Each structure stands twice: as C-alpha cells, then as structure tokens.
Amino acid sequence: MSARFTSKNLIGLGLALGAAGIAHAAGGDVGEAAKQPTNWTAIIMFTVFVLATLWITKWAAGRTKSAADFYTAGGGITGFQNGLAIAGDYMSAASFLGISAAVMATGYDGLIYSIGFLVGWPILTFLLAERLRNLGKFTFADVAGYRFQQAPIRAFAASGTLVVVAFYLIAQMVGAGQLIKLLFGLDYWIAVVLVGALMMVYVLFGGMTATTWVQIIKAVLLLSGVTFMGFMVMSRYGFSPEALFAEGVKVRTQIAANGGADADTAAKMGLAIMGPGGFIKDPISAISFGMALMFGTLGLPHILMRFFTVPDAKEARKSVFWATTWIGYFYVVIFIIGFGAITLVLTNPEFADTTKGIIHGGAGTANMAAVLVAKSVGGNVFYGFISAVAFATILAVVAGLTLSGASAVSHDLYATVFKHGKADSAKELKVSRITTLALGVVAVALGILFEKQNIAFMVSLAFAIAASANFPVLLLSVLWKDCTTRGAVIGGFLGLISSVALTIVSPSVWEATLGHPKGSALFPYTSPALFSMAIGFLGIWFFSITDKSRNAAAERAAYPAQKVRSETGLGASKASSH
Template sequence: MIGRILTSLGLLAVAPTLWAAGAIEGEVQRQPLNLSAIVMFVAFVGLTLGITYWAAKRSKSTSDFYSAGGRITGFQNGLAIAGDYMSAASFLGISALVFASGYDGLIYSIGFLVGWPIILFLIAERLRNLGKYTFADVASYRLGQVQIRSLSACGTLVVVAFYLIAQMVGAGKLIELLFGLNYHVAVVLVGVLMVLYVLFGGMLATTWVQIIKAVLLLSGASFMAIMVLAHVNFDISALFSEAIKVHPKGEAIMSPGGLVKDPISAISLGLALMFGTAGLPHILMRFFTVGDAKEARKSVFFATGFIGYFYILTFIIGFGAILLVSTNPTFKDAAGALLGGNNMAAVHLADAVGGSLFLGFISAVAFATILAVVAGLTLSGASAVSHDLYASVIKKGKAVEKDELRVSKITTVILGVLAIGLGILFEKQNIAFMVGLAFSIAASCNFPVLILSMYWKRLTTRGAMIGGWLGLLTAVALMILGPTIWVQILGNAKPIYPYEYPALFSMIVAFVGIWFFSVTDKSTAANEERGRFFSQFVRSQTGLGASGAVAH
C-alpha cells in the first residue's frame, strides 16, 4: 500500500519531459520527403532570420546580448518561457502516451505544473532584484565571487551540455520522422541556425524566436483539439466513452498507475524535475529580460497558464487520435504502430483533421520548437563562460564590455560546433536519460546554492562550495553507477546504484553538505558573509542598491 502511495506521489511530481523525450529516440523509420513541411519550415527560418537581423542592430552592449536590455514585458517573457517548455518531444510524446496508455498521460502532463510555479514564485522576484545577467550574480552576491561563480559556471555548462545533446539528437530523429532528411544533415542544420540566432541576435532574437514558436504551436494544437471536440459535439464525456469503445485496452485506459513500477525512481525523478526547473540556467536567465520584479511575477503567471493549457491540449489530442486515427482505414497500419510504441499520434491526427497542408504545418512547427530551445541553452552557456568565468573570475570584475561580448560570441561558436559533434556522437543514446541527468544536476548543484543564498542567513562560501560540488559529483556518480550506464552502456550484470535517477539522494547530500560546512565555518570571512545577509534581503525585497554583485 505504501509503495502504491509513493508511486502515485512520484507520478504527480514527474514532468512529461522525460517520457516525451522518448518520442524521438532510438531507431526511426525515415518518412517520405514532405515538401509542404519543408516549405513551411523554410518560411519559419526566413522569418526568424529576419528577426535576428533586426535584433542584431539593437544588440550592441552586453546588457542587450544577455538580457535584451531588460525591455521584454511580463506577457512576452511568459510566452517565451512557455516556448522553452513546450518542446517537440512533449508535443509528440505526451499525445502518444495518452494514445497508448490513456489516463496516465494526463497525470504526467498536468503533474508537470505541481512544482515549478511554487518554486519560481519564491525565486523570480528576488532573482530579478539581485541579479544582472546570470543566476551566479545572485548566488555570489554575499559570498566569494571566484569560488561561487566558478561552481555556478561549471554547473551551468554541465547542464547545458547534457540538455543540448538531448535536443540535438531529438532534432535529428524528428527530421528523419517528419521531413525524410538525413540525421546528420538535420543536426548540422540545427547547429548552424542556433549559432546564427545567438551570435547575431542575442537574447532579443532568441526571445522572439521562442515567442513565435510558442504562438504557432499553441495555434496548431488548439486547432487539432477543436476539431477533435467538434467530432464529439464538444462533449468531453463522449470523447472518453467513445475512446474506451475503440481502444484495445478498453476501460483500462482510464485507470492510473501503469507506467512507474519503482516508487523511489518515481520520487527521485519527480524531485529532479520539480527543483531542477528552478536551477535550469536558460530558464533563470529569462527573468533578467524584464524590467522589474513585478514583470518577473507576471512572467510566471502567464507561463503557468500557457503551459497548463498546452498540456491539456495534448491530452485531448491523444484521445482524439484514438478516435480519428484508430477508426480510420487510412491509418490502419499507423494505429498498430502507435500502440506498439511509435510516437507519431499527433502527426497522424494532424493529417486526419487538416490534410497534408496542416500536416506540413505541424511538422514544421515541431522542428521549430527545438531551434528555440537550443538557442536559449547556447546563450546561457555562453554567458556562463563570458560573464561568470571571464569577466568575474579571470578579470575579477574589470573586464572591458567589448572584450566580454567578444568572448561570449566566441563561446557561442564553440558551443555550436560542440553541439553538432555531440549530437552526431550520441545518435544512439537514450534522450530521456540525458534530460534526466541535466535536471538532476540542476536540482543537486544549482538549486540548493541559489535558494539557500536567498533565504538562509548562515550560508557561507565554504558551505556553498563543498555542498554544491558534492551534489554535482554525487548526481553524476550515481547516474554512472545506475542501470542506464553501468548495465546498458558498460555491460555489467547488475547496477551498483539500483535506481534510474539520483536526485533524491544527491539533493540530500547537497543540502546536508551546505548546512554542515556552513554551520561549522567559524572563520572571519564567514561571519562577514553572514552579516551581508541583511543587505541582500533588503535589496531582494526592494531592488534598491548598486547594480551587480558585491565585490570581495
């Protein structure tokens, strides 16, 4: 009984990202060349490159490059944050999960909203008032600049690396599925476009790419959901009852709890996704693009609404595919493949309700979603190197703005080349695993240091450094010793660490390490750092004070 309760709690905490990532992993069957999809995608790329050209004229300073000069409104930023979350993997994976398993898809999609609004409401306002370009500005505000920025930059780069791998591999698989193009061509194409967006347009171009992508995806998904509901005269109960009649599992699709068997892994993954969200560098950067804390709060409000609406749409789309794809003779073979694990329910439904033209639109939008995400990731990685490592650690806050911007752009190109190389190298790897590792590291390294630097008076540089590194290393070590790497990749018989994800344990290690090494720190520097908490608290509430972090 306890195990079933824990499993249910874990399910409610788990975001769909990991399951959705499986939508585009492993071997795929290349589809026929989709000319309408390619034409629409080229139109999207042309539009966004035009935006990049426009943004390039307005991105002259580091403030413009990192944070769009703080000129983005709360509504725009909320839509851009939603654009980061509404990935192609989520769109394809969740709808396919609903098609195959029914009610469990709803748990995963709505469960995503359990943790992150609460966490970001705690963080958003203080983050905007204390920081400038990166979350390391906040974490190092009253602590040692060199130590904390080095830790934060390393945590950022590790998270960005694993997340980029997942996105690049996903892009290649998605293009094979939807466009009929070669995997390697797809990865290079995404990498080149990603570098162009960030290199020339900075945060302003990245933001508008995310906004346009979010609007297109929400519009397409809304149209599909409306067409499905129109088929049942907008009667939700009729949608469910008709789906039960035609689905091979019958009433079982309305029963929860069939996807996660291990409650520890479920809770660990849920913790990673809930708290890792508040440690993802490309999401935290978005709160520096607005003008003040009020707009930051608006960002969270609008993002929550857009994301919640999107995942409700995917649920309707999944059940709609059961009705309109399963019962349509045209999709007889496709329906069997979907039940066998193929994740193209939304694509087949788009064909069923809108024909080849709408199918092309959905295919193009699905690919465009990845471009927006990788651009945000690249920008956060570049800012970690240029702002945190180069300007604050190497130059000790005395870097010339022109040089910092140059370092950022060089880093963008390097990250683009690395992303392409890693995307090709990790073609056969499990995307869900990579995303899970990124979230686990963010939850075990970035989040504990960030939240405690804001709210715990007794935090010291020594505690943050040792605890943060312990969390990061524990997360990586447990993932290596777990079933995915130790058994599936390295070929050992049994894993040393029996669970898929480490966050439940690595987060405990991080928080306990930070607490212990802070309370036992009796140095003069530690007492001074504790004394700065009040000034940090005042500024976190009012936004008043000198720009940037306190120099030590």
Template sequence: MMRFPATRLALMLILFMVPAGLLADALTGQTEQQATNWPAISMFAIFVAATLWITRRAAQRVHSASDFYTAGGGISGFQNGLAIAGDYMSAASFLGISAQIFASGYDGLIYSTGFLVGWPIILFLLAERLRNLGRYTFADVASFRFAQAPVRVFAAISTLAVVIFYLIAQMVGAGQLIKLLFGLDYVYAVVIVGVLMTCYVLFGGMIATTWVQIIKAVLLLGCATFMAIAVLASFGFSPEAMFARAVEVKAGLAADGGASPEDAASAGLSIMGPGGFIKDPISAISFGLALMFGTAGLPHILMRFFTVPDAKEARKSVLWATGWIGYFYILTFVIGFGAITMVASDSSFLAADGSLRGGSNMAAIHLASAIGGDFFLGFVSAVAFATILAVVAGLTLSGASAVSHDIYASIVKSGKADPVGELKVSRRTVPVLAALAIILGIAFEKQNVAFMVSLAFSIAASGNFPVLLMSVFWRGCTTRGVVAGGAIGVSTAVLLTILSPAIWESVMGNASAPFPYSSPTLFSMPLAFLTIWLVSLFDRSGRAAVDKSGYDAQRFRAETGIGATGASAH
C-alpha cells in the first residue's frame, strides 16, 4: 500500500494549508464572475499536484478489478471513515447549510440532522452484512440469492440514475462556484472538474479516489474547525453571546427594512426556532425519510464498505464517519450563525440591495474573508473545489462499476467475464461518464438544479434501500418481488418529483403542481416495500422456490462473514 507516503503527504497538506474550507454541491442560482483569484488558484494547484502524484503512485498498484473497484479491500476502518466523510460532506453541506442558517437561522440545523441520522441506520442494519455478502457493488448483495440478470439490471439503472442526478448537481455547483471563487469561465470550470475526476478514477481507481477523499475530508474539517473556533473566540466562547448578537443583527436588518420595533424584534428572534423551511407536516416527514433512508441507499456510499477487509472494519468505519460528519454539521451551525454576526452586518460583503455579494451561498466564503483575509479566502475556495472533486470521483467510480460489474460481467458475460476484460470496460466507462457529466453540466448551467440532490436521495430511499433491506432480512423475498418493488419505487419517486413544485412549477413554469409536497419518499418508499411484499407473496414461480431456499446460506454468511470475499486480492 502507499499508505505511508500518502499519510505523510496528508499531514504536510494540513500543515501548509491549515484550515480548509468547503464548498457545496448543489449551489443554485446564477453567480457573477469575479476577478481571477490567484491565491486560490495557486493553492488549488498545490492540491491538484498532490492528488495527481498520489494517483500516479496508486496507478502502479491497480492491477486487478479488485484494486480498481475496492482498493483491494485494504483500507482500514479509520481511513475508510474519513473517506466516507469526504465522500458525503459535499459542497452543498458546507456552503448550502451555512447559507441556509445565514438566511433563516435554525432551519439549517434541520437539514443537518437529516443528513446525519441515516448513518446509525446503515450501521445497525446494513454495513456489516454488505461487507460479508458483497464484493464490488451493492447489487452483489441485493442479487445474492436471486436471479442475477433482472436484479442487476434494476440495480445498475438505479445506480446510474442516482449517479447522474448527483453528478449534474455537483457539476453545475462546481461551475457556479469556481466562476465565482476563481474567476474562471463556467465552461472551463466544468471541464476541469471532468478531466481531473477522469484522471483520478481512470488511473488510480478506488485507491486514488479514497486518498483524494481522505485529504479533502481533513482539509475541510480543519478549515471548518478553524472558522468555528474563530467565530466562538470573538464571543468569548459563549454561544449565547453569539446567538444574542445574531438576533440583534437580524432585528436591526428588519428595522432597517421598515419593520415596526415589535416586528423587528420578533424577526430577530425567529432565527432561534424552526421557521418556514418546513411548510407542511407531510413534506417534513417525507423529506426526513428521504434523507435518512436515502443515505442508506446511495450506491457510491455503499460501495465504500467493500474497501475494508472485514465486517469489523466496516463497523468501525461507520463510527468514524458518523463522528466526523456529526462534528462537521455542528461546525457549520456555528459558521452559519457566525456569518450572521460578521457578514450580514458588514456592508463590504453586501450588494447595494442588501443581498450577499456573489449570491446567497457565499455566506461561509465571506466569513472566511472576514476571519482570515484574502489568503484564507483563497484557501477556503481551494478546499471547496477539492470537495467537489472528491465527491464526483466517488460517484464516477460507482457508476463505472455498475456498468462493468453489474451489466458487463454479470449479465453480458453471465458472470464469466475475465477480470482483465471487466477492468477494461470499467476504464472505458469512466471517460464516457465524465463526458456525459460535462455535457449535462453545461446544458443545465442556467437551470435550477436544487431538486436533483433531493431526487437522488429519494431514488435511493425508494429503490435501493427497500430492495437491500428486504433481500437481506426477509426469507420470503423473491426475484420478482425485489425487481417489481424496486422499479415501482424508483419510477414513483421520479414521477412524483416531476409533478412536484420543484420541477412542475420552478423548472417547467406550469401553474400549481399536481403533487404538492416537496419530497415523494413518504409515498414512494412504502409503495416499494408493499410491492416487494405482495409480489413475493404471490410469486409461485420455480425461481421463487430457489430464491427462498437460498436464504439460510445467505443469512449465515451475512451474520458470520464465513465465506465472504477475501479481504485482499493479493
């Protein structure tokens, strides 16, 4: 393994770059191009050089399909925990959530809790069983005792759908952000992201992707820690003092806007409790379900559990990941409130109409400048770019493995593909996915893509999650059941999202949307479970008998790991 030099390198990066910032993925809205930001570009260049060097080292070690998909299963629980955190903490989490807190205070915390609580569920129900049953993709697990072709076709389609929607959101976010932070053209920014992610994944496979994610996680956590401490320090480490000042600033802004003193005071206090983010109970619950169970169905996240040697390391990686991610969300909460106190009250960060310069997602970026000046601003910008790269690399690898492992090796070659051929297909898929991501990223430049991340979570929660859970835990589950249920879940999620206000009104410009809620998951997920149950129950085919008879062996391996795919291919 290249563990030692890479660890040293990661440490060096921390020392040199100290605090890192982040970006969000799903930035939306138009941004204005800024002057070329040389400090940010040079720091980003250092990051790129370091990660490309790692990729080169990794490339010498990618010999087999197992190296390519799962780093040969040689990642430790701690490393994998950091990499999961790096895969999951997207620019949307950092810029998006801190912007949400900047705008409406408490509501941003509701998002954060939803993004976190899926992790314990993954640990309790899936992580160890995934490691014990699977090898490269979650479809290995979902199709363990079932007819391979139909289940894998479903899993591959659903994986590609999640990956593409997530990728588009990332690409558009990256383009907008880089245009803004680096002063580069949107198209250049999207192409740079696409080319770099191709390099990482194509040459370095999972080894390079893992290290890019680890370095990014360390930079992002370091950067956010620095910002949160700086904010708290300016209030003598009293959260109450910080909140009080934020309330005062918001009340002052409301009064400036012509509100009566009472209205201004209540507008100030409104940031301390839940506000208008959750419009109705149905949307609140549905959105909560999507975040919680979608996390447990994201293919690029599930894939990370195959990079560790055994179930015990899989378990540890979730604990590390949950710890880092939870810590990070607490930091963003402080950063968001810090931005209210330092950015909202400072006219140098505001446009003439009182809105944030550069767009609403810039709160954390302006805060970086308020705390550490241009240098730190450049650093945070570079970390933001790195964040996007780490996330898109993980997505691309997951999409490529669905094509090569689930479709090519298991279906086209009926499980008899030679590993060299499978690896070749994987590698050919990577540039295709990257080209698709670049084209779609450019095509969606002016679209509101906010719904795409939430759609990806809904698909994962309504398709992958029910299929995995039922196939692992229910003896009576059959091939027909999971395929029908998964297909119904995914298509219902997509259909209802199209009929929801986010697409029907905001994108298509129609009048009131037929489906009034913001997330389909409350309907599509139970429908998927119900379909799996009913179809399996009435499945009298010969295949159903085989499916059920395979349960004991599957259960035994899931619980004990005996017979699981070896840790290392070497």
C-alpha cells in the first residue's frame, strides 16, 4: 500500500504544478486528460524510490523526539544539504513539467516562469536569509512577530500560511490525480486518496528530517535526469543552440502552414516563438505576473521554514547560495528541454498530431512534454526513470506544504496564542500531527472536488497571496523601525483579502472557471500581485504611522535590539537547542 501511495504522491506534484505552468499558455483543462496504459517501467522504478524513502522515514522517526526535531530537523542540516533540499522544493514538477510545456507552447515567453521563480532568490539572500535564521525558531511568524503583540500577528501569520498552503495543496492533489491517470491508468479519485495517505505517512512519522532527505534525493535524481536529457537534445543539433532554435522555428512554421496559414503568415508564426507576446499579452500583466512569482517566493511558508533547519545564519546564507546555483542551472536546461519538445515530440506521430502540433490525449497531456522528450532521447527505461522522479517531486513538496500548515496551527496558534507560549513540546507535537491528519483529509476532499477545474489559477493565487500578504509583513517588520502590530496585521489582512478577491474576479477564474461570458471579468489582469502587493504595503505603512498607542511606542523602541540580533545573531540560540 505504501508503495502505491508514494507513486501517487510523486506524480501529484508533477501535474499539479505542471498543469499550472502550462494551463495559461495552452488554456487546457487537465480534467479532460485521458488515461494511458500502465507504465510498468515507471512503476518498478517508482517502487524502488518509495521503499527507499519509507526507510528514510523510519530512520527519521527514530530521531524525531521534540517539536524542534519535527519542524526543523533539530537544526542539524548543513548549508549544502539545505541548499539541495530547497532546490528540491523549488525544482518541482511545476518547473520540470510546467515550464518545459510552457516553452513548448509559447517559446521564449515561457521563460517568464523560470525568470520569475529564479530572481526572488538573490533578494532572499541579501535581505532576509540571515535575518530569518537569527530571529526565527520554527515559522516565519517568529520573525514577523519578534517585537509585536503575539496573538494578533500569529493569527494573521497562521491565516496567510493556511490560505497559501490550501491553494497549493489543491493544485498538488488535482495534479497528482491527473498525472497518475495519465501514466498509471488508475482512476482519479483512487490516485488522490493514495497521494493523501502517503503524504500523511511521511509527515506524521518523519517530520522535517524525512522531508529534507527525500527532497535531497529527489533533487539529485532530477538534476541528473535533466542533465542527461539536455545533453541528448543538444547532441542532436551538434551542441549548437542556434541549430536547435532554428529547427524549433521550422517546426512551428510547418504547423502553422498545416493549419491553413499562407507562407508569410506561417513564417511569422514560426518566428513568434523567439519573441515576446506568446504568453503575456501586455506590460502590466507581465509586471504583475512576474512580481507574483518573484516576491511570492519570499512569502512561501514551506520555503521560509527551511532556514530554521540549519545551525546558524552563516549556513542559512550558504543554503541560498547553493539553492540558487542548482535552480539557475536547472532552469537553463529546462529551456533546452522545452525546445526539444517542439522538435522531438511535436514531430513524432507516436506522441502528437504532427499536423496540428498537439500532443495526443487532450489538453492536459501537454504537461507530459518533458516526459515524452525523455522517451525520445532515452527510450522506455529513461522514460520510466523520469516518470518516477516526477512522482518524487509531488511527495516532497506536498510533505513540505503540510509541515508548514501543521506548524502554523500547532506553533503559532496553539502554543503561542492559546497557551501563551507555555505549551510543552510533546503536546505541541501532538497538535501538529492531528493538524497533519486534518490537512490530509481536507486536501483529498478538495482534490476530488476540483477534479475538473483548471488549476493554473490556484498556483498563481498561492504566489500572489504570499507576495501580497506574507512578504510585506515579513519585510517591513524586519527592516522598518516604525512598523507596529496594528499596521502589520491590518495591512497583511488587506493584502490577503485583496489578492484573493481580485483573483476571483479576474478572467482566469471569473470567466474560465466560473463560466461567466468572455469579457465580463471585473479585473482585467491574470495576476493581482501588482495591485494587491501595493495595497498590502500601503496598509502596513498607513496603519503603522497613524498608530499612536502605548504598545506602538514600545514596539518602535524595541527595533534597535531586533536589528542587532537580526544582523549579528547575538542572542540567537543554535537551532539544535530549541
């Protein structure tokens, strides 16, 4: 049973984010993807991976004695290991499947995903990584609420975390079900239940230690896999990027001609994949979408939690250096794989309708572009390996998301708000595990409920919420001396509410998901981040400078001490002693 759980889990992330990545570009509904014959090579490799990770979970369970062990692996992870684990969190199937599919569909424009995902990391390195480690313990609320009143700031932080986690989990679960249906031939609801069950096994028993090591193994496998794929694609074109791109333009031109375009129009449509405008239609949409991806990175709770797994700020900084190195390399190779999908997959009658340039099986199967490139360059065995790695991605990311949601409830709400910081470690750990079970059940239920929905907007919403709510509060609480509890909480909730509201009335939800007539959306842009982030920052600023209360004066007075600790680490305990 466990082995089957993992397969689902791994696959889940694959399509979840994969579908998210391409759905905007291809406009597909992943719910319509067709089941494929069972891939036994993938299942065997997948089973080996599952057994290995279950052994890791058993080993980690023996080391998970306290809340610190459960949330942060007792602070015993090195910077290099944590960098690989962060890269594993980030090199999700959203990136692997989604970006490669977006590049296949829109060419150059698909890069906005990888650029947006990547450029958040230098900001995280220079502005927040060390401060996070010096000020925090288990969650980002420890940092944001360092000098504020605990109950209101923790309530906000838990709300922001749970909303982001919920939308991410829905996407993962829907994606898990769809990708398993594509590769393994299982019914959708069975796949979703198995993913949820496996997710709970890993988090309940292994905590952050198991999650971290699963991420590291997955990152190494995925980096190895995409390196081989990129090498094999480039070898077909004499290792000349120019030859690869020229072939991609030629294929797109032929597809346009097959669709009835005259020679000049077909040539322009072919060349269009080397320029902007295929995915993002106007400058405001590009800026807003890019801001959501870039600043959302700095507000994702499951990423921020990783900085508390290292012993000190030096290792936190090293974590981001290694993570940025691996992620940057990964995205360069993914761009090559995306063009490889144009030249190798869309021209192969086994995989696609070569006259229309559409992969067989419906819109949802566009997410399989990278996996089909693997089959083109490495045959069935490598196809099975890459499929198994895609499954692994789901497992690790969903486990990290669940951990961050559980910590928000048990540490921020139960231990700090309800027990006023006096809860013992064992009871806090029990609450966390109960929350994990509850999140698992909710995730399965929502995954089944949203089966037919286009999941792209859920992932965009998760990033937009993180950028509009969590990031402004985190940044200003650390860097602005006049920030107060009232400003942080009201401004944070304004960012949270506005990002959700604007997304609901945007075309991607109002028209595509809720079925209203085209052109009736009240908000014209796909991503609300440009506007909701501004609302969040302005709210924090306004309600802080107008706060004349005694508490506000004390919070401003406490800033110098916070600044010294955040920048020097003086007074910050070693993670392992928490």
